[in-house]
Amino acid sequence: MDLPMNPNAQPASFGAQAADGAGGTAGQFITCTLDAAEFGIDIMAVREIKGWTETTAIPHAPSWIRGVINLRGVIVPILDLRARFGMAATSATPMHVVVIIQIGARLAGLLVDAVSDIIDVAPGEVRPVPEMGAQAPECLLSGLVPLERGMVALVSLDALLNFGEEVLAMPATLNA
Amino acid sequence: MSFDHLRATYFEESAELLESAYAQLSDLAEGREDGETVHALFRAIHSIKGGGGAFGFDRLVRLAHGMETLLDLLREGTLPLDAAQVALLLRGADALADLLAAERGGTAVAAGFEDALMQAFRIAAEAPAGAPRVVAAPATAAPVDLPEGWRIDFRPRPELFRNANEPLLLVRQLQRLGPVTVTADLTRLPPLERMEAEDAYLDWHFVLQAAVPRGSVEEVFEFVADDCELTISPIAAEVVAEADTPQEAAPAEIAPVAAQAVAATTPQAAAASQPAAQSMRVDVQKIDRLVNLVGEMVIGQAMLVQHAGSLPPDLCPGLTAGLETLSQHLRELQEGVMSIRTQPVKSVFSRMPRLVRELSAQLGKDVRLVVTGESTEIDKTVVEQLADPLTHLLRNALDHGIETPDQREAAGKPRQGTVHLSAAQRSGRIVIELSDDGRGIDRARVLARARERGLVAPDAVLSESEIDELIFLPSFSTAATVSAVSGRGVGMDVVRRNIQALGGRIALESRFGSGSRFLLSLPLTLAVLDGLVVSVGREAYILPIAAIVESLRPRPEDIHAVVGRGDVLSIRGAYIPLLPLHRHFAVPEAEADPSRGIVVIVETDHAGQLGLLVDDLVGQQQVVVKSLEANYGRVEGIGGATILGDGRVALILDIPGLGLGQGRVAASAPRSPATPSALQ
Amino acid sequence: MAKRVMTVDDSRTMREMVAFTLRKAGFEVSEAADGKLALAALQAAPVDVVITDLNMPNMDGVALIRALRADPRMRATPILMLTTESEASKKAEGKSAGATGWLVKPFDPEKLIDVVKRVAG
Numbered sequence: 001m002d003l004p005m006n007p008n009a010q011p012a013s014f015g016a017q018a019a020d021g022a023g024g025t026a027g028q029f030i031t032c033t034l035d036a037a038e039f040g041i042d043i044m045a046v047r048e049i050k051g052w053t054e055t056t057a058i059p060h061a062p063s064w065i066r067g068v069i070n071l072r073g074v075i076v077p078i079l080d081l082r083a084r085f086g087m088a089a090t091s092a093t094p095m096h097v098v099v100i101i102q103i104g105a106r107l108a109g110l111l112v113d114a115v116s117d118i119i120d121v122a123p124g125e126v127r128p129v130p131e132m133g134a135q136a137p138e139c140l141l142s143g144l145v146p147l148e149r150g151m152v153a154l155v156s157l158d159a160l161l162n163f164g165e166e167v168l169a170m171p172a173t174l175n176a
Numbered sequence: 177m178s179f180d181h182l183r184a185t186y187f188e189e190s191a192e193l194l195e196s197a198y199a200q201l202s203d204l205a206e207g208r209e210d211g212e213t214v215h216a217l218f219r220a221i222h223s224i225k226g227g228g229g230a231f232g233f234d235r236l237v238r239l240a241h242g243m244e245t246l247l248d249l250l251r252e253g254t255l256p257l258d259a260a261q262v263a264l265l266l267r268g269a270d271a272l273a274d275l276l277a278a279e280r281g282g283t284a285v286a287a288g289f290e291d292a293l294m295q296a297f298r299i300a301a302e303a304p305a306g307a308p309r310v311v312a313a314p315a316t317a318a319p320v321d322l323p324e325g326w327r328i329d330f331r332p333r334p335e336l337f338r339n340a341n342e343p344l345l346l347v348r349q350l351q352r353l354g355p356v357t358v359t360a361d362l363t364r365l366p367p368l369e370r371m372e373a374e375d376a377y378l379d380w381h382f383v384l385q386a387a388v389p390r391g392s393v394e395e396v397f398e399f400v401a402d403d404c405e406l407t408i409s410p411i412a413a414e415v416v417a418e419a420d421t422p423q424e425a426a427p428a429e430i431a432p433v434a435a436q437a438v439a440a441t442t443p444q445a446a447a448a449s450q451p452a453a454q455s456m457r458v459d460v461q462k463i464d465r466l467v468n469l470v471g472e473m474v475i476g477q478a479m480l481v482q483h484a485g486s487l488p489p490d491l492c493p494g495l496t497a498g499l500e501t502l503s504q505h506l507r508e509l510q511e512g513v514m515s516i517r518t519q520p521v522k523s524v525f526s527r528m529p530r531l532v533r534e535l536s537a538q539l540g541k542d543v544r545l546v547v548t549g550e551s552t553e554i555d556k557t558v559v560e561q562l563a564d565p566l567t568h569l570l571r572n573a574l575d576h577g578i579e580t581p582d583q584r585e586a587a588g589k590p591r592q593g594t595v596h597l598s599a600a601q602r603s604g605r606i607v608i609e610l611s612d613d614g615r616g617i618d619r620a621r622v623l624a625r626a627r628e629r630g631l632v633a634p635d636a637v638l639s640e641s642e643i644d645e646l647i648f649l650p651s652f653s654t655a656a657t658v659s660a661v662s663g664r665g666v667g668m669d670v671v672r673r674n675i676q677a678l679g680g681r682i683a684l685e686s687r688f689g690s691g692s693r694f695l696l697s698l699p700l701t702l703a704v705l706d707g708l709v710v711s712v713g714r715e716a717y718i719l720p721i722a723a724i725v726e727s728l729r730p731r732p733e734d735i736h737a738v739v740g741r742g743d744v745l746s747i748r749g750a751y752i753p754l755l756p757l758h759r760h761f762a763v764p765e766a767e768a769d770p771s772r773g774i775v776v777i778v779e780t781d782h783a784g785q786l787g788l789l790v791d792d793l794v795g796q797q798q799v800v801v802k803s804l805e806a807n808y809g810r811v812e813g814i815g816g817a818t819i820l821g822d823g824r825v826a827l828i829l830d831i832p833g834l835g836l837g838q839g840r841v842a843a844s845a846p847r848s849p850a851t852p853s854a855l856q
Numbered sequence: 857m858a859k860r861v862m863t864v865d866d867s868r869t870m871r872e873m874v875a876f877t878l879r880k881a882g883f884e885v886s887e888a889a890d891g892k893l894a895l896a897a898l899q900a901a902p903v904d905v906v907i908t909d910l911n912m913p914n915m916d917g918v919a920l921i922r923a924l925r926a927d928p929r930m931r932a933t934p935i936l937m938l939t940t941e942s943e944a945s946k947k948a949e950g951k952s953a954g955a956t957g958w959l960v961k962p963f964d965p966e967k968l969i970d971v972v973k974r975v976a977g
Binding site: 186190216218339340341342345348349374 | 867872931940951956
């Protein structure tokens with residue numbers, strides 16, 4: 001990937017992404033791994049991190065929705081982050097980790113391989129995500145942070161949780 | 177707290193007040209009133225007026241005032257109360273309701289809407305001759321030239337202090353107008369031994385150096401004007417005719433205050449220790465949080481019981497007993513918390529008399545509505561959602577059920593038709609009954625219509641109750657049922673769907689020529705549901721018990737494949753479409769052979785009865801309904817979720833919504849009727 | 857210390873309006889829905905000013921005023937009647953029962969604050 005290294009030379013679209021709610025790009029991020037890739041989740045949105053437990057499947061759900069769990073009495077959907085990014089579904093084991101996030105009043109769990117680190121990111125360190133087409137999983141990212149050990153992709157939690165319409169796109173009903 | 181909040185409070189309270197006003201008016205109409213009824217009615221209208229004035233709802237205030245004037249005469253007995261006045265007051269209440277609704281919704285009510293009514297109130301109130309009128313004295317125009325100041329002579333009567341008035345405060349108030357010179361006049365001061373500690377003896381002379389209107393000075397003494405001799409004279413103008421004649425000193429009413437105080441202490445203390453039935457307003461969200469928490473406790477308790485069950489019974493004998501006690505207390509706690517959410521059905525029943533009045537006028541019918549059991553309580557949400565179905569049923573009863581007075585007379589019935597609306601609690605459910613003594617259902621016509629529409633096979637033989645069921649089919653409406661009142665759009669199928677959405681059922685009993693009776697059976701609460709847990713593959717689903725007709729393990733020869741429609745189950749001569757849940761919800765590793773699984777027959781509205789194929793029945797239990805929508809979204813065929821004893825989530829099926837994805841199934845197959853007996 | 861005022865009215869709207877207005881002006885306001893409840897509450901904890909409606913169920917305003925005046929602790933508590941123009945005779949009755957002053961409904965918020973300050977000192 002060819003990234004502009006001059007922080008002042010950011011394309012206009014980056015500003016819009018940076019302003020994008022709780023997925024704002026500066027601050028502390030929890031990083032988690034999916035295979036070799038490392039992703040950053042805004043720490044302000046993280047409610048808790050727990051081990052994987054079996055989910056209850058939801059009919060007609062997209063493949064990357066693993067189902068729902070009972071989080072102290074609240075029904076919370078679990079997203080398979082690997083599947084969401086277009087890779088194969090995770091074969092989850094008790095060693096896998098679920099990061100519970102909250103955007104607005106909405107709770108969701110993200111299934112990842114492991115949580116690795118907490119990083120501080122200054123606004124100037126965030127690089128824009130290269131355009132890969134609207135359908136690409138990259139539109140679920142809000143920026144990239146180059147670290148010595150490699151690249152951390154910051155997840156746009158707003159975009160990630162914005163699955164209402166997809167979920168509602170059910171087999172046609174006679175409701176109308 | 178904000179102005180909007182105050183407005184909201186006002187509308188909420190006014191709705192409650194109107195509701196009670198309707199109740200009192202109906203008591204008056206039925207001759208059930210007691211001495212308090214008219215007073216309570218007056219207070220209700222008065223309060224609506226008072227608040228309305230504060231918000232500047234002038235038309236509403238004028239109308240309420242008109243009603244109040246009439247009510248005032250009625251409550252004083254100046255005017256005798258008759259049916260015409262009750263009817264007039266009812267119209268007034270209706271109009272108030274409309275004006276309130278308009279103010280609340282920010283819509284406009286046509287100008288002159290209430291004029292005729294106002295006129296009617298005026299005429300009614302003017303009937304008695306010489307009713308005392310309080311005529312406000314026209315305010316005298318303030319003199320244009322203000323004097324330089326005022327000299328005020330203030331001679332309080334001894335009892336000034338009884339009303340907690342205080343010359344010092346008057347001085348302070350005067351000082352706000354300008355510099356004041358105060359002189360105390362001690363001439364009336366008695367010798368010490370004759371002095372009453374609570375009497376006022378000092379006279380005061382004030383000189384106020386401020387060019388203010390006389391009114392401003394008078395305002396300072398507004399509350400004491402009756403308790404003193406007051407002279408206010410301008411300083412600059414030497415010669416001014418004293419317009420203010422001092423108040424003539426009325427004989428002082430010197431009450432034996434001290435004795436009274438002693439005597440009164442005891443009864444008041446009693447009153448304090450025995451407060452009237454109190455109520456308080458609580459945010460619904462707070463209640464819901466409690467309901468949820470109790471739900472959590474029920475789940476937690478279920479988990480404990482499950483774990484305890486897997487222990488050797490003699491390991492810890494106290495545990496079982498302790499858990500049992502806990503369960504019982506929890507059940508009581510749950511009932512207690514649920515009861516906070518309940519509300520009398522009165523709030524929806526009370527809207528019905530107006531509907532009946534308006535409709536009977538419109539239809540030229542004479543109908544009496546008898547309401548009973550309105551204090552029966554039911555979940556607030558259920559109450560709110562009952563209004564539409566009930567309104568619809570009532571419209572139907574008046575439009576199609578009750579005949580015109582002439583028709584009724586010809587049929588040997590009283591000219592006035594009667595509609596009964598009642599509510600009662602029966603074995604954990606609320607049963608609402610709406611019956612009329614009208615013409616009943618013309619089954620021959622219903623059947624003919626159903627055949628015509630292809631809803632029933634031409635050769636099918638249907639029982640009376642099966643025919644009655646036909647009117648609940650989607651878009652079933654006989655030509656005769658279309659009218660301006662009932663309209664064409666909404667059918668009984670929607671009523672049934674609304675009721676089912678509340679976890680309820682509706683059934684109809686009718687006798688041609690003598691009337692119809694609708695029975696609605698509703699759960700006490702929506703937060704808890706009686707469910708049947710079924711397993712499909714590794715998943716568990718909850719079927720609401722209310723929707724279940726029966727469950728059975730079918731014999732292989734009862735399953736028939738119908739091309740393009742999937743399998744049907746033949747049961748007692750009827751064919752019921754089968755819906756394999758594992759296929760519908762794409763659940764792997766489930767039983768696909770109906771004869772090796774269990775079929776649960778449920779009642780849907782769009783597809784009639786439906787046989788749900790599941791692997792096995794796990795058990796029946798009360799479940800706490802949780803929202804799936806809050807964090808995920810709506811899922812077709814799923815009404816919510818719950819948490820099972822092992823902590824896992826199970827989805828609750830939305831039976832009325834289940835048939836939707838199926839399309840119309842076996843429309844020409846004769847249906848097995850919904851059994852009204854299931855209502856009990 | 858903030859002056860304490862109790863508003864007594866069977867109309868919740870009216871109570872809340874009075875409370876709202878006075879709280880904004882820095883008063884500490886409690887509410888009661890009728891005379892009986894007010895009396896019970898006041899006997900437990902007196903206030904600096906009472907504002908009462910006249911026409912109420914259980915115990916009306918005049919009876920409340922009488923009862924308060926009969927209690928030595930509240931003999932000197934200013935009591936304001938909240939009346940409507942149509943209640944002229946009631947007003948006189950309230951006055952002779954011991955009311956300090958009156959306000960006419962619907963009230964002007966500034967006037968309310970002004971009058972409460974006037975009687976509260």
